[in-house]
Amino acid sequence: MFKQLPATDLETVRVIVNGQSISVTKGMTVAATVLSQQQKYTRTTAISGSKRAPFCMMGVCYDCVMVINGKANQRACATYVEEGMQIEIQQGAGSDLVGNEL
Amino acid sequence: MKDNYQLVIIGGGPAGLAAATTAANQGVCCALLDEQPTLGGQIYRAIESIPKQRTQQLGDEYTRGKPLVTAFRESDTEYYPETKVWSLNKQREIGVLYKDEARIIQADQVIVASGAMERPIPFKGWTLPGVMQAGAGQILFKSAGVVPDNGVVLAGSGPLLLLLAWQYLHAGVDVKALLDVTPLSNHLLALPKLPKALLAHHYLTKGIGYQIELKRAGIPLLFGVSDLRAEGEGYLQKVSFKHFGKQKNIESELLLTHFGVIPHAWLTQSADCKHQWDDSQQCWRPEHDEWGNTSLDGIIVAGDGAGIHGARSAEHAGRLAGLEALFALGIISQTERNKQGIQDRKWMKDERYIRPFLEAYFKIPQSLLATADNDTIVCRCEEVTAGQIRDAVKKGHDNSNQVKFFTRCGMGSCQGRQCSNAVAHIVADEKGESVEKMGHFRGRPPVAPLTLDQLACLNKELI
Amino acid sequence: MNTDVLIVGGGLMGSSIALQLAMRGFKSIVLDKQSPGRHASGVNAGGLRQINRDPAEIPLTVEAAKMWRDIESLVDSDCDARFPGQIRVAENEADMQKLQQRVDLVRSLGYQHEEIIDKKELYQLVPALAPHCVGALICREDGYARPYHALTAFRLKAESLGVKYYSATEVNSLRQEGEGWEVRTSKGMFKSDVLVNCAGAWANNISTMLDEPVPLTPTALMLMVTERLPHFVAPVMGAASRKLSFKQMQNGTLIIGGALLAKLDFATEKTEIDWRKLAESAETVSHFFPQLKDVRIVRAWAGIESYMPDNIPVISASQSFKNAYHAFGFSAHGFQLSPIIGKIMASLIIDGKTDLPIEPFHISRFN
Structure with missing residues (x-):
């Protein structure tokens, strides 16, 4: 859907998007990163399971939430890439909360 | 971050920057809180870090942000980036999320410069991946140099669409079409407001200039479009619409829409400032006087968060709000405030001549609302x-x-x-x-979600 | 406007009474100064709780529980009621003793609905709970419903049987005319044979007009709610010695309460969230469920409710006037009682008596 225009002298970091390590420009949001990685959707809804992707890019719509470094419901448009960051598509309401062993 | 400030400014766009600079330069202890990591708000986003070549593609309105930010940097304002405000009440207690910890700070005066957000218009298929707001496209462009790589359809109503099409054209993006859903009957209704708008004709000339350039480049500009739909299985595959009674489709994996902007009034609503319905702007906005004073003592609004008037006007409104805070804090007299505000009041008035025309011309039809x-x-x-x-x-x-x-x-x-x-x-x-x-939804705090852990910080001692 | 019974207050109590009256052939009009369920009835936490109630309320709550089990036959909607039980967790032996005393008290009154469960059963029921708890008090039949949905169901059913609602209708004055009532309101005059005061936090205005003021305190209770979460806890959770009260709704959101008070300006009906208190609540929740620390609160609010000094309601005929009745002051635990209150009040009004013991709730206790 999107691509990044060529620019010189930009610092990069490596992040892991759905298990795949990629190099991206420092200072980019997670949303900009996944959109320019041809990621077509970033979450499924908790209600109907339908696919969603970033919509407003300015932090107001909460449609771009993803699982970032294991934490669900992180706004991809308001989170900035960091070295080694793990970025995953969020399925529904997110991860299991019961797993608390006695 | 201190527990108390004379003045807290919320928002680092043109209004907030101008307000903070004005107040800080006259000795007020003030803090500017902004959710973004960089200054400039959405309109001048990434203005300090953007590569030079990209500023040319974005046009000269964008570079107006530069001196504002420079002046702010030279002032003594304490600047807190990546800081979310999640609550504000009439005692001017401000709930802040800073470095992942919630705290409540107190201000004698608060200037809310929360800016605008795109007017959300629900239409068939607008939740499909591949449908985004035009502002989102601009933010991607400004902040990361990210642009559509496989073509884009732009649709909706309002000057931003033309600007974005022009910016994309200069960045080599394939703009498949610009679908204007503004009802043609609006043109007639806007006509009586045209003479006054001519007083701010630079906006009109610019708009016409963009149109001519886009047409020359062979980009289809379709006016009088209706029945806009986004269609596809799981993702956007085509944009369908009616044009002069004819059903049409354009295959595209990306649709950027724009239906004007509205004040981002969530904070003032949850603080319980009085809001009024603005029929011309088709939005709720906080009631305020000419200096930005809301119905709540010590809470001042400035910029598009107070009503949509654009970035240039926001700058003036910000300065006026800064002066009002100085006056309220007893630092300058009323006469001094009025004197210092003369130029900005005049310029702000000049800026706003265009608005009634734009509002009438781009009025969103009931069928979309x-x-x-x-x-x-x-x-x-x-x-x-x-x-x-x-x-x-x-x-x-x-x-x-x-x-x-x-x-x-x-x-x-x-x-x-x-x-x-x-x-x-x-x-x-x-x-x-x-x-x-x-009515609008009652504003319920927190206006930005807080985790249980972040909230629990309130009862801990913070450094 | 003429009717048999004029009910002041369009919340759950007023609606339930109107419904029961209509089912017995009596006409009523319900007045609300704003809109039905605007305050406590619409925005409460929706708990269907028998557990840990005042002994005086036990006979009523047990009857109400039976009605909730089959609420659909009453109001044509299940009100989203679920019955996964309510639990009060013990963190140590002292807590367990406290809970055992409670069970002994309930048994001594002849009731069986509350019981103790041991650690093993507690963790079978709530595997997500932090591992330090030692047991719990449980009422297995308890649960929750969605308050505004329940209110809407009661209202729609009542309306279908001929009850008329008037919103934005505030009572200005009352006058007894013969044995009936003339009520002046912001929307004109209403006449009725019988008057019922179900005005919630505003009930003292009405009882004062009836020459029997009560020591009612309007109070704003805070709640907060999270985003939707995967299901991880079924019963409604409380604790023996901490302010904990939360439940995960069918939609996955977590409603967190705990009788925490917001700042209230009663004259303007404005409430203000007290974040420091909610912060304590957040800490308590994380104490019992550490895995929730990154869960996001999306909304907090406060509803205006009526509290009586003894924390039990007023359910009685007026002691000053004929054909006037009261049902208010439920002190933040009226939601579950609402179906039975309708039945009780309809009996009081029509038969002059009720089979349930309501003496402890008489308005004369404040003389």
Whole structure:
């Protein structure tokens, strides 16, 4: 859907998007990163399971939430890439909360 | 971050920057809190870090942000980036999330410069991946140099669409079409407001210039478009619409829409400042006087968060708000405030000549504001359809808030930002009443979600 | 406007009474100064709780529980009621003793609905709970419903049987005319044979007009709610010695309460969230469920409710006037009682008596 225009002298970091390590420009949001990685959707809804992707890019719509470094419901448009960051598509309401062993 | 400030400014766009600079330069101890990591707001986003070549593609309105930011940097304002404000009350206690910890700080004066957000218009398919707001496209461009790589359809109404098309053209993006849904009847209605608009003719000339350039480049500009739909299985595959009665389709994996902007009034609403329905701007905005004073003592609004007047006007409003805070704090006299404000008041007035014309010309038609299609999702978070909203009205739920209680429309993560206006319009339409009477969702804090852990910090000692 | 019974207050109590009256052939009009369920009835936490109630309320709550089990036959909607039980967790032996005393008290009154469960059963029921708890008090039949949905169902059913609602209708004055009532309101005059005061936090205005003022305190109770979460806890959770009260609704959101008070300006009906208190609540929740620390609160609010000094309601005939009745002051635990209150009040009004013991709730206790 999107691509990044060529620019010189930009610092990069490596992040892991759905298990795949990629190099991206420092200072980019997670949303900009996944959109320019041809990621077509970033979450499924908790209600109907339908696919969603970033919509407003300015932090107001909460449609771009993803699982970032294991934490669900992180706004991809308001989170900035960091070295080694793990970025995953969020399925529904997110991860299991019961797993608390006695 | 201190526990107390004479003045806290919320928002680092043109209004906030100008307000902070004005106040700090006259000795006020003030802090500017901004959610973004960089200054400039959405309009001048990434202005300090953007590569030079990209600023040329974005045009000269964008570079106006530079001196504002420079002046701010030279002032003594304490600047807190990546800082979310999640609450504000009439005692001017400000709930702040800073470095992942919640705290409550106190201010003698607060300037809310929360800016604008895109007017959300629910239409068939608007939740599909591949449908985004035009502002989102601009933010991607400004902040990361990210642009569509496989073509884009632009649709909606308002000057931003033309600007974005022009910017994309200069960045080598394939703009497949620009679909203008502005009703052609608006042109006639806007005509009486044209003479006054000519006083701010640089906006008009610029708009016409963009159009000529786009046409020359062979980009189809379609006016009088209706029945806009986004279609596809799981993702956007095509944009369908009617043009002069004819059904048309354009295959595209990306559609950027724009239906004007509205004040981002969530903070002032949750603080319980009085808000009024602005019929010309088709939005709720906080009531305020010419200096930005709201109905609550010591809470001042400036910029698009107070009513949509654009970035240049926001700068002036910000300076006036800064002066008002100086006056309220007893640092300058009323006479001094008035004297220092003369130029900005004049320039602000000049800036606003264009507005009534633009508002009439780009007035969003009722068919878009209150969709008649019952299957269209209105609340993106809770996936509530227009039909469910209309059904709730039929069951005796008489206003926006009752419909919210019953349907959960507006109770999701975005806290109603994407559906509040549409719900009011649909309820009003169903009842045959005015939007104003239906009310907006009661502002419920926190205006930005807080985790339990972050909230628990409030009772811990913070450094 | 003439009717048999005029009910002031369109919340759950008023609606339930109107419904029961209509089912017995009596006409009523319900007045609400704003809209039905605007305050406590619409925005409460929706608990269907028998557990840990005042002994005086036990006979009523047990009857109400039976009605909730089959609420659909009453109001044509299940009100989203669920019955996964309510639990009060013990963190140590002292807590367990406290809970055992409670069970002994309930047994001594002849009731069986509350019981103790041991650690093993507690963790079978709530595997997500932090591992330090030792047991719990449980009422297995308890649960929750969605308050505004329940209110809407009661209202729609009542309306279908001929009850008329008037919103934005505030009572200005009352006058007894013969044995009936003339009520002046912001929307004109209403006449009725019988008057019922179900005005919630505003009930003292009405009882004062009836020359029997009560020591009612309007109070704003805070709740907060999270985003939707995967299901991880079924019963409604409380604790023996901490302010904990939360439940995960069918939609996955977590409603967190705990009788925490917001700042209230009663004259303007404005409430203000007290974040420091909610911060304590957040800490308590994380104490019992550490895995929730990154869960996001999306909304907090406060509803205006009526509290009586002894924390039990007023359910009685007026002691000053004929054909006037009261049902208010439920002190933040009226939701579950609402179906039975309708039945009780309809009996009081029509038969002059009720089979349930309501003496402890008489308005004369404040003389």
